[in-house]
Amino acid sequence: MSTRARAAKAARNAGVRYTVSVLSAHAHLFAVTLRIEQPAKNQRVALPVWIPGSYLVREFSQNLQQLRAWQNGQPVALRQLDKHRWQAQAEAGEPLELRYEVYAFDASVRTAFLDASRGFFNATSLCLRVLGQEDTPHALELLSGEATAGWQVATGLTPQTVDAQGFGHYLAEGYDELADCPVEMGRFWSASFTAGGVEHRFVVAGAGEWMDGERLIEDTRKICETQIAFWHGQQPPPFSRYVFMLYASADGYGGLEHRNSTALICQRADLPRTPAPGEKPAALKATDGYTTLLGLISHEYFHTWNVKRLRPAEFARYDYDSENHTELLWFFEGFTSYYDDLMLRRAGLIDDATYLQLVAKTLNQVQQTPGRLVQTVAEASFDAWVKYYRMNENTPNATVSYYTKGSLVALCLDLTLRAEGHGSLDAVMRELWQRCEGGPMREADVLRALKRLGQRSYEGEIAAWVHSTDELPLPSLLQDHGVKVAHDKAPLAQQLGLRVSETGGSVVLKTVLRGGAAEAAGMAANDEWLGVEFAPAQRGGEAEAEAWRLHKLDELPPLRARRAKLTALVSRDKRLLRLPLDWPTESFTVRLAVGDAPKLASWLN
Template identity: 35%
Template sequence: MKKVYTSVLAYLIILLMSNSSVSAAVPVKISYTVSFPEAQAHYVDVEMNISGLNQPSLEVKMPVWAPGSYLVREFAKNVESLSASIKGKDVAAPKINKNTWKINTAGVSAVTIKYKVYAFELSVRTSFIDVSHAFLSTTGIFMYPKGMVSNPSTVIIKPYKDWNKVSTSLEMVNGDTFTRTAPNYDILYDSPLEIGTQDIFDFNVGSTHYEVAMYGGGNYDKERLKVDMAKVIEAEVAVYGENPNKHYTFIVHNKLRNGGGLEHLSSTVLGASRDQYGSERGYRGFLGLVAHEHFHLWNVKRLRPIALGPFDYDNENYTTNLWIAEGFTAYYQNLILRHAGISDVKSYLGDMAGDINTVENQPGSKVQPLAESSFDAWIKGYRPNENSYNTGISYYDKGAVVGMLLDLEIINNSNGKYSLDDVMKYMYDTYYKGKKRGYTDAEFKAGFEKFAGKNLDDFYAKYINGLADIDYNKYLGYAGYQITDELAETNEPSLGVFTNTRKIITTVLRGGAGWVDGLNVNDEITAIDDTPVTDVATMLKGKKTGDKINVTVTRDGQRIIIPVTLQRNNASRYTIVELPQTTARQIAVRNKWLKL
């Protein structure tokens, strides 16, 4: 009896293994074909083919946000005319929530899904299509089957008319530039595509091949960019000790006025003004953007807060550490230009003074802690309103300032042996390469302390989780510098408002004259003490701090006179200057910091 039972059991196990092998031999295959029959109207047609299914129903989902841009953008809003078919026969594909469609797949193994996407927002995080090119920000174009984020997929591109180039970090299939593949959806969603007739140039840095795709023209010098972009990249590789990419793609959109960037694992998208390359300031600004987004291939794309991976494409992904992921990257974008020899010391110190001025002149820096600014990016950082200047602070700006403070603290406390570079490399090696996961807030704090050689509880309490005034001179003093306020002795009067050129108030500053006495955003200032205002810049000419004036505004179509007592303009204009006397230790810190 026992022997017979064992034989039957063995037979059943073999049968189950056999069935399992059959299932494993038929993996789910996913492919997309994109075409542009109505490019002039800004549409892409997407055909999604899925085979190897063995499930009663299939849900396909459109991501609601793009990693690196922390706002739920509801990409499904641009989807039209979704339909599904099985063996050529149309089947129902009802929408079951804002970004999900469901299809009955009981008894079938393959389904075809077709839909259109409207794309008319040329930014680094959204898609745009017209007859000149297509920029596909993949999170807003390609749906994914629920539960299959780890599956590979193939993208087949049917170009519009004379489009003959594709720029992306996705690998080609059999050398065909119009057929690309992704090993999983995290890679697909991290690999935008530029399709058209873009101007392409390339260069190598070490063993990594770089492609730069320029759309929109511009007064750029390709040979100069090759040299200087390579310098930037080399300085960044020196921080981490390696470049993890075999190839990397820059997609640059040159417009009349443009800016911003979005990082990806092996590529980035940059916005630039097509005429900015002709001035030294504009050119250096572009290289700063290159430095920022390229630095992200380590900091945030690989060395990341633990909350940012694996990604949840349906919901917000909260972290208090964007001040490291983004703020430190903003700090390094200027420091790298200095280390690469592109910025001189005066220019670099001017850049850092600019960050300090941004933080110190914003009333919201006394309201919102830095860690909270990171956490609230989803509801505040990317959704500013007329009062945001008074209620919050950017984790980019204050994060860059805090990065400088920590860098100087580490250099000084280690007698020039270590810098923030050592922290970044240690964290990269330990968490991305070693533990193969993201870091927690406590773990990064421990990394700072390891190289600073001291407990940083007080620093965190004051500057990360608190609202203490920053002691700039303490930290800059380590390198023989101090800040001075060029406006400290002035007593100019102020209404405490910002206006546009049409004399319309855009911001009322917390605690200022307008705030206290009731001026409102959207008020149009028409007169001061019955004198018509023609020029905003001179409307307080002849007035003094403490004067009581009558401000005439138009509010909602009505003329209103508001008595206002002018206050002193509390704006600061900080510069970083050398101390009258410096010690050998201060010079050593300075040399380490600025690579002198």
Template identity: 40%
Template sequence: MAQPPATMIGETGVVYRLSMPAPHTHLLEVACQVKDVGAPIRLVMPSWTPGSYLLREFARHVQSFAAEAGDGTPLCWTKLDKNRWEVEAPRDGVLQVRYTVYANELTVRTSHLDASHGYVNGAGVFMYVEGREELACMLQVSAPEGWHVTTSLSCTDASFRAADYHTLIDSPLEIGTHAIFPFDVGGVPHRYAVWGRGNLDPERLVRDTQRIIDAGANFWGGLPYPHFTFLLHLLPGGQGGLEHRDSCSLQADRWAFRGREYEQFLSLVAHEHFHAWNGKRLYPAALGPVDYTRENYTRDLWVVEGLTTYYTDRMLRASGVITPKRYLERLGDMINRLQTLPGRHRQTLADSSFDSWIRFYRPDENTSNSQISYYQKGALVGLLLDLRIRRLTANRQSLDDVMRLLWERFGIHGMGYPEGALECTAEEVCGAPLSKFFDASLRSTAELNYSDELTAVGLVLTPRAGAG
């Protein structure tokens, strides 16, 4: 295995090398090098990827693990459990580990490699060195001839650099012959990296995305990142997105860029981009720093995902992508979906957040009877909370002020907020007690009281035939 110069190792802490000599086999070859190793050391493959709350057990895709010293001397190693390997200390202090990862699952949460491209979600590919997660990392990528690499990581001398392991795996890579569509918003560089073809109109998409980003920047008071990358896969039946700190991964059906399907795709863009604030920089303390080997529980996922869903449509409206009438139609559709779900009588919003690890990503034939979505109900609770604050303060304050105050106290300082922080901050902004509202909305299965808040702003909710 080729060894990077010692000065590089010293500067970066941990060096990774990624290669794919035979893409059609779906095999990614990974090498990891660490210096100053004076005792047995452990390498760990994460069990889940941040933003997707399910143990996916990425170690099941690892094969051909091997270790050696810097001089090439083989080292003994032992697998301790499902995703941890312990390697004896090398005499020269330099550890080199090699392993292969099978990558043949094309979703935003996993990795994929074939003859057409590679998509790398770092949590399922790069092991971390236990106890050295905070060290800087360097990544070298060896791709097939004619392929290029797109990622949010900074690039220096043909190597990508990350401040730490967390940043490394929060920066997915698209590797191949994908198209690049760059654009600026407020002087900040953005780009789409698009793999696949369909009826996408790049110029229209860029214009609409610029408007959405502008709306987000106006809401929060500026953009929080130095640059941003949208990785977009076009494939039959494609759907879904996953947020990252300076990028996001999106999938869409290749023919989804007309009419209501295009509107829904822009909704995905707005949702994942809003996460650049709410979710990635403003987050529950339970989700940062995380334990990559086990569940990380919080009852505030509804804040991360539900309120982001609420503000998704707000951003679409603020950007002019949808009309006021269409905004209300989408709101009505969301209410109807929840009200026709029997599970709303069985699971609270707080429990839905807490049990995401065992329920949300594992639907079955009884899901609609026993569960709700913290995306959906969380968005509606956000709506009602927003309207209540506006009503109680004669429209002088709103949920917007709550979010921005949380941002000032936690987000810009890189601190996770304690559980229940939004509830306390909402009462502070409102200047009135909201405990009954939160107890009913978050911790009970009582029906949401739409009429009081909607009536106060001149809206009438008319039940549809067949609503539960």
């Protein structure tokens, strides 16, 4: 039997088989058929309520409709058990077929999207789980048709029998693998490269013809080679192929990691542009959108090891029916956030000065978050389901990001290990990979690896940096490694304790930060700051009050001159309020620069 014939037979013999087609691109509807070869009596099915890597219950079942079932050619009654589970009144043994539709119009990386130009889905949004058969082989057939004429397919799933465009049969070892391999369909740009002996495919949907694909591929290849060498040296990575799926939109950003692929979104303007004849590609700067995109690519690729394989013990087996809590997101997201930009530096894509600007940006973000003194980064990890992914106007006052502070914890550990002459965090990460065999791990494993390589206990540091709200000792650690630490005057909004939106000539308060001058004055989120009023001044023997309209915050200092007090005129729920505001004392942001280049090189290179 030929390889192609064996592959076709494997797909046909899968115990759980899905067929996905475009029902209506304009109505954004996928049609799905689920065939269960050996159902249980009264077989139950369920759609996940969340997708691994994005820690929020998203209720994907809200988009499922027209669910029907048949057995032996006869309709089978279905009973809905709760928000995402159904039970078919079926007999055991005879094939059971379910058909349904899924509305797909969310362009994020987490769910599903469909229109006349593009289709994308995660199986967690489209494919009902067959309870009790999650570990049997699962087959997926992607049907082509009039709506998909000219489209291609990209996915990390193992192809069985597919056409030149990628439509056809795919096979997964079980539901977990199916859920971990998103599918991109449409007219996209595509190119491939080899890193670590493994073929990597990069597809971009929504890009303009001006995109510099050669640069994108070459820069991504450098990132991949650097990371594979980081984890494995000259050994091959733990996957045989990899797919980057990037959607370029007018205004979007995000990524979601998978076992051998990643789904990404960026702003179209952030893609590299083909240089004019004779023009050299511009050097990357910390403020460039393309630098941000490369950092995202680096972040999600690093997750291939750090969270998809080396992962919290609580994620040893995903529970798709409810929240999966862990206190270790500071490690899996935070440490990945530390290494994403560092890998850009080690790959030679940015220089020392640019990298330090990126570190300073993270340091200032944490320092400008009052919630860092309220919530530990371990608590932030556990509370991701109800706090980080459910942000509101009070989020900066009550929480800290396990991404940003977690990355600074990694930086502290790395610099401390290096200062004490006991290796680096690089060695700790590789030790954990070997110790946990690329599988589930606990905080105790981190402590054991630190103790073995650092030759002392690091329980005190982990207690202070992870399980308390103590400040991190970064300034001294950075200076000891050749970094010059300076301070600049903070932007006015930060000095006032505000985060604002300035559009259309209107200053609207998004967040009033805890302990700031704006909070002391009684300002609140959603207030519109209309203007300012100053106390009467003597002019020619008469007292005159001054009142000025405010269109943006930068207009305030010249109006204020040297006066210490002013009255803010704000609109709240259509009521006009006069709020006395004491001018704050100056505050500062951190600026990092190269101080001792040779000393710095021992860390960054």
